[in-house]
Amino acid sequence: MIKFAWQYREDSPIYVRTFMRQQGISRTLLKQIKFSGGQIKVDGQIVRVNYKMQTGQKLEVTLPPEIASDHVAASATPLVILYEDDHFLVVNKPAEVASVPSHLYPDDSLVNRVKGYLQRTNAPSQVTHIVTRLDRETSGVVIFAKHHFAHTVLDTQLKQHTLKKTYLCVVTGRLHTTHDIIDAPLGREPDSFIKRMVRSDGRPAQTEYWRVKLMRASTLLRVRLHTGRTHQIRVHMASIGHPLVGDFLYGQQTNPWIHRQALHCASVSFYNPFAQQQVTCYAPLPVDFAKLIARESQL
Known part of the structure; x- marks a missing residue:
């Protein structure tokens, strides 16, 4: 199970749902946490989202389990990893590899390769959350989120044009x-x-x-x-x-x-709120492009 915890430090009481939204949890993810097997605790006690938190209290959120699709095959083809932590996986996509499976490329797209990698590394969630995509013939940086919350965070950055x-x-x-x-x-x-x-x-x-x-x-x-x-x-x-x-x-x-x-796609830069730092990844020029x-x- 994937868990997150925050301490509330402001003076005025705040509803749990408001505090969760401030941490970047979307309404969609909040519903999934409530109704699909997640958990919300304040100081170790299960609470509802209308509970009012006080200064100094600790919120702990457990994400619901994510079920990987049986329709997405896992590929053993290795990845070129540019950055990885518990929340994000950034890879260098070769040209001629599709970003997502299709009827033309069902088994060895980048999504298939990432699923295989998540399985081999026993990742807590083996759902492939692709954040950025490239055309099949385009090479370079592609970002995957390792869980729904991380995907939500980067979706917001895409909409706000802060992911570069x-x-x-x-x-x-x-x-x-x-x-x-x-x-x-x-x-x-x-x-x-x-x-x-x-x-x-x-x-x-x-x-x-x-x-x-x-x-x-x-x-x-x-x-x-x-x-x-x-x-x-x-x-x-x-x-x-x-x-x-x-x-x-x-x-x-x-x-x-x-x-x-x-x-x-030579570089991607995004803010990692879990590590509280800006992450910038570079993909070197492929041989054909440099030639x-x-x-x-x-x-």
């Missing part, structure tokens, strides 16, 4: 603008389940980029997303006439050095 993801990409052509924000709404392309496009009735999307290196026929960019739409970087860069190198969906797959879109930059720089 930085990408590197190589776009076709020489982009002379050194810094800009592309602010263009995105939606589905008509008659396509996969492709997205800039459209006035789409969802708001903002992509900020900085030019890192101007090469002979392409440009290396550092990119930060201010929203998290499907294919956002790929569509936004194509919309300004500079699709990603190797992007068969929004550009052309004609580069001899890389056989996927040249997109890599692309080296070759393009030599042209």
Whole structure:
């Protein structure tokens, strides 16, 4: 069982549910704790959420057990772990690996690999809470939470835009603008389940980029997303006439050095409230991406 404890230090009495919400426990998780096998105690005594805590009292919350899905297979393929503690697991996803299982990739997605790792390490919860996702061909940092509470914490940071993801990409052509924000709404392309496009009735999307290196026929960019739409970087860069190198969906797959879109999630930074510290993880450039930059720089 996964447990957390906090001491209440303010002067005025406070309802347990209010204090729990202040610690980052969502309404959904609070309901699960109440009705799905969790437990709430104050100074060792089981209480209801309308109990009023006094200064100095200790709240202890036990999370309900999490049942792993039998429909998600466990893969023995090893992970490249960038950071791990009792609450979070951050890994470096290789290109050509799906983030989540699908009918095309049912057994060896990143989720399958993480489930296998959680089983091998006898983790208290073996449910795979994926927090950030990448397209199958995109490499780089992906965050998993090890329990529902940790997932809730990072979901909140995503919504508040305090969880920061930085990408590197190589776009076709020489982009002379050194810094800009592309602010263009995105939606589905008509008659396509996969492709997205800039459209006035789409969802708001903002992509900020900085030019890192101007090469002979392409440009290396550092990119930060201010929203998290499907294919956002790929569509936004194509919309300004500079699709990603190797992007068969929004550009052309004609580069001899890389056989996927040249997109890599290089770093992620988030606040870990359980350790009370900022965590920043970096994923080194994969071989094909580094080779692309080296070759393009030599042209």
